[in-house]
Amino acid sequence: MLGLGGPYYHDASACLVIDGRIVAFAEEERFSRRKHHKDSRSCAVAAAYCLADAGITLQDVDEIAIAFNPTWPTPSDTCTDADLISELLDPALFGGHRPREVTVIEHHLAHAASAFHPSGFDEAAVLVVDGSGDGVSATLAHGTTSGLKVLRQFPFSQSLGWFYETVAEHLGLGDWTSSGKLMGLAGYGDPDRYTLDFLTPRAGGYHLDLSSYGIRPDERIEDQYTDLRYYRRLKTAYAAAYTDLGIPPHRRARTYSGGRIIPDTGYLPEHADLAACAQRLLEQCLTELARDALTTTGATRLCVAGGVGLNCSANGRLAQLREVEELFVQPAAGDAGCAIGAALEAALRRGDLTLPGPAMTTAALGPAFAPGAVRALLDESGLPYRDMGEDLPMAAAGQIALGRTVGWFQGRMEAGPRALGHRSILADPHHTSARDHINHRIKHREPWRPLAPALLAEAGQDLLGTDAPHPFMIVARQATETARKLIPAAVHTDGTLRPQTVARDDTDPYACLLASFAEQTGRPPALLNTSFNHEAEPIVCTPRDAVATFAAGPLDALAIGPFLVRKEHAS
Template identity: 35%
Template sequence: MNILGINAYHGDSSACLVVDGKLVAAVEEERFRRIKHWAGFPSESIRYCLEEAGISLGDVAVVAINSDPKANLMKKIGFTLKKRPEFGLIMDRLKNQKERRSIEQELAHAFPEQSFNGEVRHIEHHLAHLSSAFHVSPYDEAAVVSVDGFGDFASASWGIGRGSEISIDDKVYFPHSMGTFYQALTQFIGFPHYGDEYKVMGLAPYGEPAYMDQMRQIVLLQDDGSFKLNLDYFRHHREKVDYEWENGIPSVGRLFSDKMAELLGPVREKGEELTQRHKDIAHSVQKMYEETFFHLLNKLHARHGSDNLCIAGGCGMNSVANGKVRRNTPFKQVYIQSAAGDAGGAIGAAYSVCCDQPGFARSFVMDHAYFGPSFDNTVIADLLDSKRKKIMAEGCSVELIEDESLLCTKTAIAISEGKVIGWFQGRMEWGPRALGNRSILGDPRRDDMKDILNLKIKRRESFRPFAPSILRDAVADWFEEDDEVPFMMKVFQIREEKRGEIPAVTHADGSGRLQTVYEHTNPRYHQLISAFGEQTGVPILLNTSFNENEPVVCRPEEALDCFLRTKMDLLVLGDWFIERK
């Protein structure tokens, strides 16, 4: 049975294909459109998924979308009657629904030469989130939790997963939301763009929890493990906030009210210097999120007793909080798949349909993220031939190295010499993290590597850390916790005696957002790190996404263009070794 899962009409639009219960392809639309967090209908992602499986729309039995307009309908009606929000807010929501084409219309428009004769299934947003984590996890039973901004009028959902079934205990409904809390404060600190929350996470270690009394006036913990917002500090529940989700960069208008400045001081304006006050607010925001999250998790564990936990939703991208779960709750095993946010809802929608089939038994486990497009050496050779003049003009040499051991050894030597490497291999990663197939790599031992990367390529804020990719069997030697982190979704403390050896990937608080690397899921990347470890005694590489203020590169053309327009030293495209002399 072929099931196409999609996340549409929202940020991080995406598609996946599940064939007989196995995930065979998954990708985000931004990688094709070349616009970060692209929102709209994921037609190009669907096209890739079908081509990867060698099928057409006519072979698809079900298209499942991670949104159900009928979900939580009584809650919507009750809120409207009781709170009476601005007329413009109501009309804007109705207008958005009316203007959208149906899924069938979208497919007919994008694929006029094909016909879709299957069924369209709408899956409630948070059920899709929960399914996206639990149904591809290694657990037969686990507590499940989804926390995000909003989807289908809810912002959080939790319960228990057993076998192929998920039972939801409770939800938090609009207008209360930890995702909105974090996004509003992200805007307040001066980071206005959709998806900027990770900047607050990166800034937080430079601050102190000086604003916790104020944070506890904004977020109110409830006895049942849930939470509420003090709505005096927000606008989204009563006024029309500008949202843009259609065919481009998603954007969200100002979420906080004027009272927020009365509580925390002046809003940081565009171009204004980051002061210690802003860093302290960032630290307090992160700490408040963690306090709320662990409060919910502790109640969830007390109710169900399972030591396994699956996390999803946009707030599931909070790798700092994820890395502290085992220290702050009784949970012992934590699984977060590589696209925990809305993109991952495509997988959840598909697996929700799978698990509804009579007699379906789960067998697939997502233990890697390599579900995107790949390109063989012939395609790369044709590209290099067509761009030869431009490559030569940059003073680059081009060499084909088909001996994998030699390729990895030469690359590892270049990294140890302080060179910056573009590493483009195999199938592209699913989710926002570069995990060794679309990565820029550097030497974690160099204190100046962060500055080198920002000068040559990234040009990003100095407070944002770079991540370590580490061989799985070396984790206990370098980190205070020994755990599986294949998707870079947890931050752990680096052992104090080791921090001086890897300063380029050690954050201000001594932490690192690690990726554990396995020979059976990515043998070439594992071999490269092993070669570097043999040469230096450090089985770790600095790993950041292969991009320059754009979505992560998808095709060889984008990788080569990024290499040529930046000051990268070396590009490894499959077996091709392209070096600036």
């Protein structure tokens, strides 16, 4: 089964499922080097990678599934639009082959399947929340061994994702692709300062009413959806609502340094206060939705997907609900992850997947590169390097222990926006100066953006207060006093951190790196971890991407395959 995600001209992706198992997944942005692969829905290069990884061709694929309905609001199970199919899968990359038909998986069903089907759970409540897809902005579902049953849906006119996005835009944090910045800024604000009375959490969910700003909840607006007229009206209404609070739209100044655009890193107290208010309100609405889904289904496990599912702070709130015994959040919760859900849902319908299926325990599903190819590139680049062999983790840990910042490029590329030890920038979490150096000098971004810790699972109790695994850096936890003392650079101003836990494994270079750092420093086996990229580019995919990013910025060292590359000043 080949699933294709990102149908709305952003976050295109592809996932290949064979015998009910995810064998490959990649996001098109990693190949195009255009963040979110904006303004295109071509999945062709990502799909070509998935097929090549499995050693098959497009003709060998039993079924192709897309994660949206091109004929919405008219129901459809298949799509035979040749132009659309060619837009998704450029025949030039597949020997001229043109699939005649693709299966349609409704957008929110694909999201739900991406969370439940790889959760390993035999039953769970499922919560999907995003901006909008196929006219829907939130879905409550029940996942069982028979599949998914949709319980309730909220229309696009009740979108929590769009609400959150407009706050970020109003504060000058960027367009919809930058709404995650709001989560970091919220930690600095007072959530009680403002009342956003147009959005009301209530039992069973929430209610959005922008009547005071020209949009009534009962207004018939289906004809304004696909041409984005409603979306534009909504943004105008929200801008008026925030301005009425005494916060005019903020357009952050941008400066240039060394050819790079540097964002204005300042903010006013009212900006942080509005961010805090929006974050708390979002969490309250999600809590009501989750409780309703859990009560209705009688389940004690919760699965989460949709773009809002990337909000670590909100996920942390859900994880703490007394009704939730276990939480699984799809690491690629945004539209890219719909490729996973579409492929798995198609596999389930064909009888190729039996639920509960294999649990998703890793996001390392993308391309990997042999040492020979890496060596050839390093020779071509002229950068000095040493082949450290099996001692690479120890050598890299030594660099970090000396206060240096290291690019880490190992194994298969991760799925989703979080760096999980395959395409990472790593530093010592004991010094807040390391966090500030990464934000200011390496990432060129706002100083209030939090960075996350990666730690050996055995340190979880001391640093997180729990032994529960957190493999995907997508659920916030309250930091313990030990964490505040020993890894302060990874603790946000609100006292939380978003951890990735790693099992001790002598065959895993990342686990060995964490263990070696602890041995060399006498501190916990934890590192400061952020994605290996600059501020305006996707996470690096290939060795060439890694070398280019390393050479263009102030990273001190690069651990790539078995090789350690160091800048002259770090020798």
